[in-house]
Amino acid sequence: MKQRISVGTILIYVALTIAAILWIFPVLWMYGTSFKPEKDILLSTALIPRPTTLAHYLKVLTEASLPRWFFNSVVTSGLTTTLVIMVDAMAGYAFARVKFPGRDLLFIIVVATLMVPQQVLLVPLYVHIVRLGWINTYTAMAFPRVGLALGVFLMRQFFQGLPRELEEAAYLDGAGRWTLFTRIAVPLAIPAFSALTIFTFLGSWNDFLWPMVSATRENMYTLTVGLANFSGSQQQEYGAWMAAACLASTPVLLVFLLLQRQFVRGITLTGIKG
Amino acid sequence: MKQGRPFLRSSTREAISGYLFALPYLLFFCMFVVYPVFHGFWLSLHDFNVIDNSSTWMGLANYQTALHDETFWKSLRNTAYFTVLSAPLLVLAGLLLAMGVNREFKLKGLFRLIFFSPHVLSISVVGSLWVWMLQQKYGIIAQALGALGWHNPPNFLFTPTWAMPAVVVTTVWWTVGFNMTMFLAGLQDISQTLYEAAAIDGASAWQQFRNVTLPGLRRVMLFVGVQQVIASFQIFGQVFIMTQGGPYGSTRVVIQYIYENAFKYFKTGYASAMAYLVFLVILILSVIQLRLQPDQGAD
Numbered sequence: 001m002k003q004r005i006s007v008g009t010i011l012i013y014v015a016l017t018i019a020a021i022l023w024i025f026p027v028l029w030m031y032g033t034s035f036k037p038e039k040d041i042l043l044s045t046a047l048i049p050r051p052t053t054l055a056h057y058l059k060v061l062t063e064a065s066l067p068r069w070f071f072n073s074v075v076t077s078g079l080t081t082t083l084v085i086m087v088d089a090m091a092g093y094a095f096a097r098v099k100f101p102g103r104d105l106l107f108i109i110v111v112a113t114l115m116v117p118q119q120v121l122l123v124p125l126y127v128h129i130v131r132l133g134w135i136n137t138y139t140a141m142a143f144p145r146v147g148l149a150l151g152v153f154l155m156r157q158f159f160q161g162l163p164r165e166l167e168e169a170a171y172l173d174g175a176g177r178w179t180l181f182t183r184i185a186v187p188l189a190i191p192a193f194s195a196l197t198i199f200t201f202l203g204s205w206n207d208f209l210w211p212m213v214s215a216t217r218e219n220m221y222t223l224t225v226g227l228a229n230f231s232g233s234q235q236q237e238y239g240a241w242m243a244a245a246c247l248a249s250t251p252v253l254l255v256f257l258l259l260q261r262q263f264v265r266g267i268t269l270t271g272i273k274g
Numbered sequence: 275m276k277q278g279r280p281f282l283r284s285s286t287r288e289a290i291s292g293y294l295f296a297l298p299y300l301l302f303f304c305m306f307v308v309y310p311v312f313h314g315f316w317l318s319l320h321d322f323n324v325i326d327n328s329s330t331w332m333g334l335a336n337y338q339t340a341l342h343d344e345t346f347w348k349s350l351r352n353t354a355y356f357t358v359l360s361a362p363l364l365v366l367a368g369l370l371l372a373m374g375v376n377r378e379f380k381l382k383g384l385f386r387l388i389f390f391s392p393h394v395l396s397i398s399v400v401g402s403l404w405v406w407m408l409q410q411k412y413g414i415i416a417q418a419l420g421a422l423g424w425h426n427p428p429n430f431l432f433t434p435t436w437a438m439p440a441v442v443v444t445t446v447w448w449t450v451g452f453n454m455t456m457f458l459a460g461l462q463d464i465s466q467t468l469y470e471a472a473a474i475d476g477a478s479a480w481q482q483f484r485n486v487t488l489p490g491l492r493r494v495m496l497f498v499g500v501q502q503v504i505a506s507f508q509i510f511g512q513v514f515i516m517t518q519g520g521p522y523g524s525t526r527v528v529i530q531y532i533y534e535n536a537f538k539y540f541k542t543g544y545a546s547a548m549a550y551l552v553f554l555v556i557l558i559l560s561v562i563q564l565r566l567q568p569d570q571g572a573d
């Protein structure tokens with residue numbers, strides 16, 4: 001009996017390890033290839049480049065519009081994430097804690113829009129920003145995502161989970177809602193903010209369809225859109241493309257590495273899983 | 275009463291602060307969700323020109339056109355095919371990976387990171403990377419398959435029967451980490467004492483999974499399942515970058531067809547009508563899932 005279990009356990013770990021190697025391989029290979037000289041790229045399957053070269057990086061950093069696209073992505077995702085955290089935290093708090101007429105109906109309407117696929121919004125949003133004259137602006141790229149309901153839903157779930165007693169003492173001392181919110185609720189919500197930051201930042205940084213539609217000038221492309229065009233126009237220059245892809249991926253990988261500890265905890269706390 | 279009456283009744287003050295707290299979000303919500311949802315429906319009933327802002331009433335003509343449009347139906351079938359292939363695989367693989375990395379071992383943190391990390395990459399990186407790995411001759415996958423004894427495998431992305439499965443594999447690699455994380459959070463909520471009690475009663479690993487893990491995950495399962503079908507049905511980036519809908523339209527999905535109509539042929543009204551039909555399909559699928567799920571968990 002004991003023997004049987006440990007064989008099973010070993011098999012599980014072997015399977016897990018094989019899966020992990022398969023999963024990480026494409027990423028390592030991408031980084032490895034970005035340092036390979038052009039003539040080695042097609043012929044060598046080695047993960048670790050030998051000899052190595054920085055030529056591809058120099059090329060994309062000096063020739064392509066990559067730095068500009070990078071800047072656009074940082075501004076768009078940064079603006080989106082900041083707005084989402086502020087606006088969703090306040091609304092989530094109101095829906096969870098403050099009593100006002102029509103609150104529950106309002107919340108049901110907001111949550112119902114979780115069912116609306118984003119592509120239903122695509123065409124009317126485009127018409128909307130054309131009329132506003134917002135094409136090729138950061139506002140157009142960032143604002144629509146702030147209206148999405150997921151963050152409000154998560155923040156409400158989180159604030160509902162906080163014990164009321166935490167606020168009661170301060171409330172009896174005559175503290176207003178704003179004080180209760182900024183002094184008590186917000187400091188406790190840091191893990192939930194981490195989870196929401198990761199969701200929003202990743203979603204915005206990697207969004208493809210909306211930035212492609214709302215930014216038509218090359219100097220307003222985000223990295224995701226720019227890279228897609230870049231690989232279309234530079235079919236043969238694999239090395240340069242790999243270097244560009246690595247430059248685009250490293251910042252998000254780092255952000256994720258820094259915040260990942262809070263991530264699962266944040267998901268648990270916001271009760272996203274029901 | 276004596277010590278200075280507040281200016282307003284406290285319930286009124288409370289209500290006002292409630293509205294003020296919700297107001298900033300509600301402005302964004304009305305402007306970028308509510309208004310477009312209704313405006314999209316209005317557009318679907320019109321022939322609308324973005325450039326000179328003119329519109330002609332069409333009634334349901336756009337919907338009728340869609341229902342008789344063979345390409346629309348083909349793209350819906352392709353989308354359904356992708357969803358049927360990818361959604362169960364993504365839910366099942368997510369669950370298995372979560373159970374694997376929920377075990378206590380030294381490298382569990384590293385393994386979780388590895389399985390989630392592709393999700394951090396953008397679709398233009400993922401798509402092009404896989405196009406390259408899937409190349410017929412020099413592609414790393416063709417070489418690996420050759421080493422395993424499958425010499426001269428087909429040119430996956432250029433063969434109608436293989437293109438969609440290749441897109442599915444790419445999608446699983448890219449997004450399964452998200453489902454894994456959701457399941458992981460759910461697994462960590464199941465009380466350890468339930469497993470201990472089951473073990474004392476002599477329950478096998480399979481019985482523990484069947485009677486403790488699965489019921490404990492019922493709500494996560496519902497969330498991940500519904501969310502995954504919606505996400506799969508909205509596939510766009512992968513085919514747009516990897517196959518452009520080819521070969522011979524075998525991977526053209528419905529969002530791509532909507533995109534082409536709106537932004538290539540400027541048929542704004544027609545694109546909106548198709549978007550609404552897709553919305554209807556997604557809604558029906560979600561309702562069916564919500565109806566089915568509780569019964570599965572109950573037995």
